[in-house]
Amino acid sequence: MSALIRVEQLTKAYPTGGGAVPVLHGIDLSIAPGEFVAIMGPSGSGKSTFMNILGCLDVPSSGHYYLDGKDVSALPPDDLAAMRNRTIGFVFQGFNLLKRASALDNVALPLLYAGVGKAERRHRATELLQATGLGRHLHSLPSQMSGGQQQRVAIARALVNRPPLILADEPTGNLDSHTSHEIMDILTRLNREQGITIILVTHELDIAHYAKRLVRFVDGHIVEDGVPSR
Numbered sequence: 076m077s078a079l080i081r082v083e084q085l086t087k088a089y090p091t092g093g094g095a096v097p098v099l100h101g102i103d104l105s106i107a108p109g110e111f112v113a114i115m116g117p118s119g120s121g122k123s124t125f126m127n128i129l130g131c132l133d134v135p136s137s138g139h140y141y142l143d144g145k146d147v148s149a150l151p152p153d154d155l156a157a158m159r160n161r162t163i164g165f166v167f168q169g170f171n172l173l174k175r176a177s178a179l180d181n182v183a184l185p186l187l188y189a190g191v192g193k194a195e196r197r198h199r200a201t202e203l204l205q206a207t208g209l210g211r212h213l214h215s216l217p218s219q220m221s222g223g224q225q226q227r228v229a230i231a232r233a234l235v236n237r238p239p240l241i242l243a244d245e246p247t248g249n250l251d252s253h254t255s256h257e258i259m260d261i262l263t264r265l266n267r268e269q270g271i272t273i274i275l276v277t278h279e280l281d282i283a284h285y286a287k288r289l290v291r292f293v294d295g296h297i298v299e300d301g302v303p304s305r
């Protein structure tokens with residue numbers, strides 16, 4: 076069984092005035108296709124640092140990262156970006172939508188970068204917005220939508236390139252409890268019905284319970300890796 080994600084002895088240190096500060100200390104982790112993994116841990120324990128490396132937004136200081144069997148720790152920036160666009164959809168806490176663009180244009184944007192034609196872009200973005208319950212908001216601006224609706228736009232955008240992997244860093248961090256559970260239901264369905272691998276950072280145990288596996292970080296180490304317990 077080949078892993079979708081495999082990291083070996085991964086470290087990250089950020090350069091500062093007083094020398095490099097280590098944040099991740101030799102992480103080993105393997106994630107198979109179709110898994111749904113929650114990452115928890117105290118603030119500053121390295122979760123976002125780790126997610127940024129998994130998302131090919133940053134590179135490790137040492138160690139290896141194999142994404143879909145390919146060693147991406149040493150790829151040049153252009154190849155890394157291509158790998159990222161093909162393989163990964165991102166969902167962030169702050170939604171990261173373009174303020175002046177409609178829901179439709181926000182979702183279609185990654186397809187523009189991928190060189191997909193206009194008709195196909197509209198078609199796929201519309202389909203995804205309808206699937207996330209936003210069929211009536213195609214032309215709404217982010218400011219005209221609720222937090223939950225904006226996060227659904229962000230999920231639709233993450234899916235538009237049909238990536239096998241979704242990385243979500245505190246996707247419910249800005250949402251009320253009811254809306255958080257709606258967002259988690261969408262992610263659960265994507266995992267169950269389409270086999271999309273999901274890795275999600277959360278501070279809330281009831282959100283982590285949607286996952287089938289819980290990995291806990293403390294001070295840049297993995298201290299627990301198992302099934303979330305009730």
Ligand SMILES: Nc1ncnc2c1ncn2[C@@H]1O[C@H](COP(=O)(O)OP(=O)(O)OP(=O)(O)O)[C@@H](O)[C@H]1O
Nearest residue numbers: 089090096098116117118119120121122123124125
């Ligand atoms: N770009 C950076 N330059 C220097 N230090 C950084 C940088 N990004 C993060 N850090 C430091 O690395 C450590 C881990 O940060 P990280 O953002 O990964 O934590 P986190 O687990 O995601 O925390 P939170 O739960 O608050 O989001 C922190 O001490 C932080 O100050």
Ligand SMILES: [Mg+2]
Nearest residue numbers: 122123124244
């Ligand atoms: Mg973080």
